[in-house]
Amino acid sequence: MEKKLAVYICTGCGIGDALDIDQLSELATSELSVPICKVHANLCSKEGAQLIRDDMANEGANTLVIAACSPRVMYDVFNFEGTIIERVNLREQVAWSQPPKAEDTQMMAEDYLRMGVTKASKMELPEPYKPEEELSRDILVVGGGLTGMTASLEAAKAGYSVVLVEKQAELGGYQKKVGKKVTFPYKEVQTNDIDQIIQAVQQNDKIKVYTGAKVESLTGGPCVFNATISQNGSKMEHRIGAVVQAAGWEPYDPTKLDAKLGYGASPNVITNVQFEEISLSGKITRPSDQKMVKNVAFLQCAGQRDPNHLPYCSSVCCFTALKQAIEVKQQDPSSNVYVIYKELRTPGQGEDFYRKAQEEGVIFVRSQDPEVLVSNGDVSVQAFDELLGDTIVIGDLDLVVLATGMVPRTAFGEDVKAKEKKEGEPEVETPQDAILASDILNLQYRQGPELPGLKYGFPDSHFICFPYESRRTGIYPAGPVRRPMGVANSIEDATGAALKAIQCIELTSRGLAVHPRVGDASFPEFFMQRCTQCKRCTEECPFGAINEDEKGNPLPQPTRCRRCGVCMGACPERIISFKNYSVGMIGDTIKSINVPEEYDEKPRILVLACENDAYAALDMVGLRRMTYNAWVRVIPVRCLGSMNLVWVADSLSKGIDGVLLLGCQHGENYQCHFIKGSELANIRLSKVKETLDRLVLESDRVRFEAVAITDYDKLPALLDSFAEKLNEIGPNPYKGY
Structure with missing residues (x-):
C-alpha cells in the first residue's frame, strides 16, 4: 500500500515535563519529513484516540508512529485495524528513567523517534496466512483415560467434534483399575465414577471413539493436521485442527x-x-x-x-x-x-x-x-x-x-527397546534432547516423531509462562503425561488443554499466531532463489515448523510457526523475513541512530532486548523511577534468537561503541519463551567475538546477559557497568566513517 506517515506525541504522564516536545515535533516534520505530526496531552484518552481516527479518515494516515508509553500497555487503545503501527517508548524508557530536561535525555528521545519512523517506513501490513487446504476444527485426543475423556467431553460441550484414540481395548485408562478414589473436597474416600464418564463419552455424538487403535502418523499443522489412525488392520484418515496428548503414565x-x-x-x-x-x-x-x-x-x-x-x-x-x-x-x-x-x-x-x-x-x-x-x-x-x-x-x-512413582508414558515408548544398542554395534552418544520413537503421535516432522521431553521424560513445556504448550504447535499435553498429578488436577488439566486446543483452532483459522505472540498476523516468507540448503533454519527452529525436501530445501509449515524469528536469525543468506520484522528493517533502524563524534564524549550503546522479559524489565526500571546510562538505545526483538549477526556489524560500522544482548535464561531451567532463542544467540555471539578480534575490534564491545523480568533492579548497574567498560576500551575506531 502507499504509505502516509503520521507521528503522534503524547505529553502526558510526565513526558512533556521531561522533554522538549517542540524540538521533537520539529525533528519529525523537518529532518524526517513526516507529513502529519500532532501533539496531545493524553493520547490514550477517547479524545486522543479519536484524533488519530480522524486523521486516518480525513488525511489518509495509514502508517502511525505513536510516541507515548510502552508498547506493552494501551495496546487495545492503539489498535487501529488495517494500519501499520509503531510504538515509541518515551515514557518508561526515557521520561521515567532519565533526568528531566537533560541534553542526553532529549537526544535519547530524538533517537527513539528516528528509529520508530525508520522502522515504520520499512514495515508492510501483515497479511494473515490462509492455507490452500480446507481448515479443520476437529480435535484429536490421544489417550482414553480420565484426562483424555474429560478433554473430549469439554471440547464437545464447546461445540467441537472430537476424535478420541485409545490404545487399549476399552476406555478408562488407569482409573479403570481403581476401586475408589480420593479427590476434592478431600473429606472421604469416594466411589470411582469412571464408568459413568466412559458412558458419557460413548453416548456423545460429537465424539468419535477408536479403541485398540493408535495414531499411525500425524502430518501438517494446526487446522491442517492429517491423522492416520490404525485399528484392527484398518486405517482411517481424519483432518484435525489441534491435538490433546493425554497418553497417561506407567508405574515405576x-x-x-x-x-x-x-x-x-x-x-x-x-x-x-x-x-x-x-x-x-x-x-x-x-x-x-x-x-x-x-x-x-x-x-x-x-x-x-x-x-x-x-x-x-x-x-x-x-x-x-x-x-x-x-x-x-x-x-x-x-x-x-x-x-x-x-x-x-x-x-x-x-x-x-x-x-x-x-x-x-x-x-x-x-x-x-x-x-x-x-x-x-x-x-x-x-x-x-x-x-x-x-x-x-x-x-x-x-x-x-x-x-x-508415576512415569510419563512418553518415557516408555513400546519400541524403546528396539533403540537399545545391539551386540557388536559401536557406542553412539544420544543427544540430550533426542526423541525416542514410540506409538503415541508419530509426527512426520523434521525434528522427530514425538514431543520433545524434559530430562525426566515429560513432554516439553515452558515451566513458568504457559502450561500445556509444547514445542509442537497445536499439540497440548495434559494430565500425568505432562507432570505427576491426581484425579482433581487431571480433570482441571484436561479442561485447560481442551481450551488451549480450541484457542489454537480459532486463532489459526484467522491466520494468527498462538502463544506467546498471540494474534500476530505475520509469518516468515522465504526468498528461495538465494537459499543454499544449509539447513540451519530447519535445524534451529525450536518448534519443528520447517521440514525439508530431499535436496535440503526448507518446506515451511506456517500454521506450526510461533513467529519467533529464530529462522530469520539463523539464515546466513538473510532470505527469511516478516512483513513487519526483517533483518534489513532492524538494520536500517540501527543505522538511524545519531552517533555523536568522538570528541563529543557521548558513546552509544545498542541494546537488543528480548520483548518477553528484558524489555519488560527495562519498563519496570522506569515504573520505579530508577535511572540508567543515557547512552543506551534499546530495540526490542521478538526473541534474541532472531538476532542476525549482520546487526552487530551494522552497529559497529555505524560507530556505535558497544552492543548488549539482553536475553532470557537458557539451559536446563530455561526461561526463554522460544525454548532455545537465547542459547542460539549466545552461540552466535561467540562467533562474532572471533570476527571482532580479527578486525582488531575489542570483543568486549559485544556482550550477552541473561535477564529475567524479575531482574529489573539489577539492570541499571548492569548497563552502567557496561558503559564503564566501554569507557575503558575507548571510542569505536569506526566512528565518523
Missing part, C-alpha cells in the same frame, strides 16, 4: 528398587498399584494365602525423590497411601495401619484428608530410610522414628505397600 518398575525395600522377597510386599488390583475384588487380602489383612505398613517415596531412581515427587502417592490406609481401617477398624513417610505432602484442602486418616486410627511414622525385613515368610519394617528419636520394628505385617 518395582524390580529396580533397592533390595532393602523387600520387593520380590515376599509376595506380601507389593506396590500401591498392586494394592488397587487387590482391592477391586472387594476384599483386601494378603497375596500369600488370601487371608484378610490385619497389620499393614505403607512405605512412602519408594524409589522416589531418589537420584538413583525417580528424582522427583510423584505428587499423588501420599493421597493414595492415605486412601488405601483408610480402606484397610474401614474393612477392619481393629486393624493396625502404619504410614511410614519422609515428608507427608497433602497441600491445600488435602490436609482435611490427612486428618480423616488420623481420626480413623492410622499411625504415622516419620523415617527417612526404613528397611523391610523378610525372614521365614514373616515381614516386618525397621525404621528410625524421627519423632521418638529411636529405632522401632513393626512386626507381624500382613502387607507392606510400597509407594512407587
